[in-house]
Amino acid sequence: MACTASTASAGKQCFSTRIVRDFQESDLRNLKVDRKRFNDTLHDTCKFGTGQRWGSGQTETGMCRLSLTDSDKEARDWFVQKTKSLGCEVTVDAMGNIFAVRPGRREAPPTFAGSHLDTQPRGGRYDGILGVLSGVEMLQVLNDHAIQTEFPVGVVNWTNEEGARFPIIMVASGVWSGRIPLERAHQLQEVGSGKVTMKSELERIGYLGDTPASHESTPMAAHFELHIEQGPILEATGQKVGVVTTAQAYRWFKVEVQGQEAHTGTTPLNNRADAMLLTSYLIAHSHRLATTHNCVATTGTLEISPGSVNTIPGCVSFTLDVRAPADETLDKIESDMKRDFAALAAGEDIGGLRTGGTRGKPLTVAWQTDANTAATRFHPECVDIVRASAVSVTGSDSLVRDMTSGAGHDSVYTNLQCPTSMIFVPSKDGISHNPVEYTSPEDCAIGAEVLLQSVIRYDRLRSTREAL
Amino acid sequence: MACTASTASAGKQCFSTRIVRDFQESDLRNLKVDRKRFNDTLHDTCKFGTGQRWGSGQTETGMCRLSLTDSDKEARDWFVQKTKSLGCEVTVDAMGNIFAVRPGRREAPPTFAGSHLDTQPRGGRYDGILGVLSGVEMLQVLNDHAIQTEFPVGVVNWTNEEGARFPIIMVASGVWSGRIPLERAHQLQEVGSGKVTMKSELERIGYLGDTPASHESTPMAAHFELHIEQGPILEATGQKVGVVTTAQAYRWFKVEVQGQEAHTGTTPLNNRADAMLLTSYLIAHSHRLATTHNCVATTGTLEISPGSVNTIPGCVSFTLDVRAPADETLDKIESDMKRDFAALAAGEDIGGLRTGGTRGKPLTVAWQTDANTAATRFHPECVDIVRASAVSVTGSDSLVRDMTSGAGHDSVYTNLQCPTSMIFVPSKDGISHNPVEYTSPEDCAIGAEVLLQSVIRYDRLRSTREAL
Structure with missing residues (x-):
């Protein structure tokens, strides 16, 4: 032309x-x-x-x-x-x-x-x-x-x-x-x-x-x-x-936390399996692990069920977007997160997150990988x-x-x-x-x-x- | 009859x-x-x-x-x-x-x-x-x-x-x-x-x-x-x-956390105002305060915006249902929460929640009282x-x-x-x-x-x- x-x-x-x-x-x-x-x-x-x-x-x-x-x-x-x-x-x-x-x-x-x-x-x-x-x-x-x-x-x-x-x-x-x-x-x-x-x-x-x-x-x-x-x-x-x-390599996970719905006013802290409280620990911990591994981790979406002011959430699902320059870093943080999330769900303390709180009943955490892209x-x-x-x-x-x-x-x-x-x-x-x-x-x-x-x-x- | x-x-x-x-x-x-x-x-x-x-x-x-x-x-x-x-x-x-x-x-x-x-x-x-x-x-x-x-x-x-x-x-x-x-x-x-x-x-x-x-x-x-x-x-x-x-006396609050939307992959941890991460700290801390004051606090609803896997949330709003046998206890925990939430939003550490994490940019927290019922x-x-x-x-x-x-x-x-x-x-x-x-x-x-x-x-x- x-x-x-x-x-x-x-x-x-x-x-x-x-x-x-x-x-x-x-x-x-x-x-x-x-x-x-x-x-x-x-x-x-x-x-x-x-x-x-x-x-x-x-x-x-x-x-x-x-x-x-x-x-x-x-x-x-x-x-x-x-x-x-x-x-x-x-x-x-x-x-x-x-x-x-x-x-x-x-x-x-x-x-x-x-x-x-x-x-x-x-x-x-x-x-x-x-x-x-x-x-x-x-x-x-x-x-x-x-x-x-x-x-x-x-x-x-x-x-x-x-x-x-x-x-x-x-x-x-x-x-x-x-x-x-x-x-x-x-x-x-x-x-x-x-x-x-x-x-x-x-x-x-x-x-x-x-x-x-x-x-x-x-x-x-x-x-x-x-x-x-x-x-x-x-x-x-x-x-x-x-x-x-x-x-960067990145992986997207959906994490589902399963606890037990119960009444907010009548259920003492030690009798709760509060899916939102555990989720808070998990998100805070994912941020610490990202700091440790020099990468980034983010929760951009979160759904809470049943979603009522006076019901302790029985289920919360949230996404984790984790990125690092090297695939090996993601392997490591994924493995750390899976180990630590299970421990936190079982009621263990990690990094003092539970210090000063009340130990409740155990919950479960399930993982789904929605994206996995290599560096x-x-x-x-x-x-x-x-x-x-x-x-x-x-x-x-x-x-x-x-x-x-x-x-x-x-x-x-x-x-x-x-x-x-x-x-x-x-x-x-x-x-x-x-x-x-x-x-x-x-x-x-x-x-x-x-x-x-x-x-x-x-x-x-x-x-x-x-x-x- | x-x-x-x-x-x-x-x-x-x-x-x-x-x-x-x-x-x-x-x-x-x-x-x-x-x-x-x-x-x-x-x-x-x-x-x-x-x-x-x-x-x-x-x-x-x-x-x-x-x-x-x-x-x-x-x-x-x-x-x-x-x-x-x-x-x-x-x-x-x-x-x-x-x-x-x-x-x-x-x-x-x-x-x-x-x-x-x-x-x-x-x-x-x-x-x-x-x-x-x-x-x-x-x-x-x-x-x-x-x-x-x-x-x-x-x-x-x-x-x-x-x-x-x-x-x-x-x-x-x-x-x-x-x-x-x-x-x-x-x-x-x-x-x-x-x-x-x-x-x-x-x-x-x-x-x-x-x-x-x-x-x-x-x-x-x-x-x-x-x-x-x-x-x-x-x-x-x-x-x-x-x-x-x-x-019990109870109060219902809506807390709105305002940070800044940004891309999950390109925004380093120290450059973030991550509304969901701060919310995690706030919920974890509200639970600690409830333990301290021998009462209950619960987050039953939460909304995250914009709600995209790969966008750092710019805004999160959540409810807090707080109950205690005495009105004075609620006065005290409300005052503690308002003081500590503001400090956490400004980037201070309380009770080691931020230990091991990365300090980001400051955020703001706004409160609204939706219910206030005396004992x-x-x-x-x-x-x-x-x-x-x-x-x-x-x-x-x-x-x-x-x-x-x-x-x-x-x-x-x-x-x-x-x-x-x-x-x-x-x-x-x-x-x-x-x-x-x-x-x-x-x-x-x-x-x-x-x-x-x-x-x-x-x-x-x-x-x-x-x-x-």
């Missing part, structure tokens, strides 16, 4: 066609995104699923764009229309993943930038959205400068990364990678009392594509993902770009390319650091089938999954330029390699 | 009319309930709102007879029809309280036996039901023996004692006593997502009576309530009857009458003990407007508010005979007093 009147942005200078294979470091360094256009577009698309207002400014609202809702459909329609207008061919697969591909000089699997357009119910404007919108800006810049890549480049929007509406995170890249069966994903029911499934909602909004959801049908040469850090490290160190070398090591070539791009864009390797991703991302699944790495930019106060999530326009633009360079450098690497 | 063919039970011997005023201790001691009839009737009425099955026996199911539901209406209809057939005049007030009155030799406020027919959603066959059904059996025995009381005697069914469907416990006796405004009670909405109110449901099932809900419109000379202990003491001591001299001292004359009746029925004062009620009961409100006391019988394993709640037929009958004697003794006391 050369620069033509129809593909170059109006008002932008159209250089004579430039071929990536011939790019020098200075060419890469001089390649900039249009910061105003990028920022405007990013926030303009936040009209699809605007969430909770947290400030008086025009962009000071969060997002509520749950996967496959009407607002997600609007964002998808915009993405398809926009990438088509930029000269892309668009493919939708059976999971509703959208692949927009800009042709290169030669036919081959494209180098992709990608992330997701869905959000948490009380999410912000950057998580996922930044990764897709920076891919769209990349297409714009390539067109602005009439740049010809050797191989196709693409932008992918992955479905239901958040797992907030259909309760498996990264489910659609998981199907694409072959790790999650299509049928299981299609049958996923909406959380809460909803009756709809992923498949019925894909059909309803018109995004149940004909192409199989598989890395075999839509192969990728590589996958680069720009994402907000969602943590406090870059902000604390004053650095600008995280080169993501690894992603990810991203592809060394992609990691090197991201690092080189970050130093080139920021002008200093002191502004760049290697990082581990605390969160799961679609890149964890793409890494199973193609070279992958990720780019992090700072999150204000380390906050995400929250309406106030914020990354400055400058930092967003730096991230987008690192993404742009990374994709071009990878294309150049491929052409160099094939030329050898 | 003398003994006539229409009011004496078929097949029962009809003594010549006996006047309570002339009763001797031996007459009282020889007055027995019909144990088979009483047990059969009690379990037969459990077909109205049968709950969860817990055993294979015919009566081994719990109850789910939420106030003003269709099954509650069936139980009410049965009660009205039954007491009318036994010669009672029935009055329904604006809270749906049902007063069935058997005339005496003279017109005056009746001496009442009473309790409630509604149950918890996962309740048993005795809580409340025993008190009403033993009142019905009392009417039967009075008729069997053609006993004429000096003053009327009655049986009252109080509406929504449990507070399980409309969230104020003992709300209808509270209105009767003048402590709760009628309007507030009528407007109470069904818990959960229901839209109906107490008033709309009273209308729907035909129990919105014309009589004002007030002790002035339906005055009582006295109120006696037979109830299961709902605790383990009588069973543990091998005693048969509790003479309830006092009822109750039941009427000395009624207490003495119950004690004398219990010794008479069991034949030994070693089988009788004075007790404090741990739970709230309608008697707590009636005691504000008329002499009141209560009778406790043993609860198997101290369990109630649970389908397996159980009191043996023998113990139920003993309780019913104590109730019967108490009402007759009170009638005799009144007639003696008026004769002086």
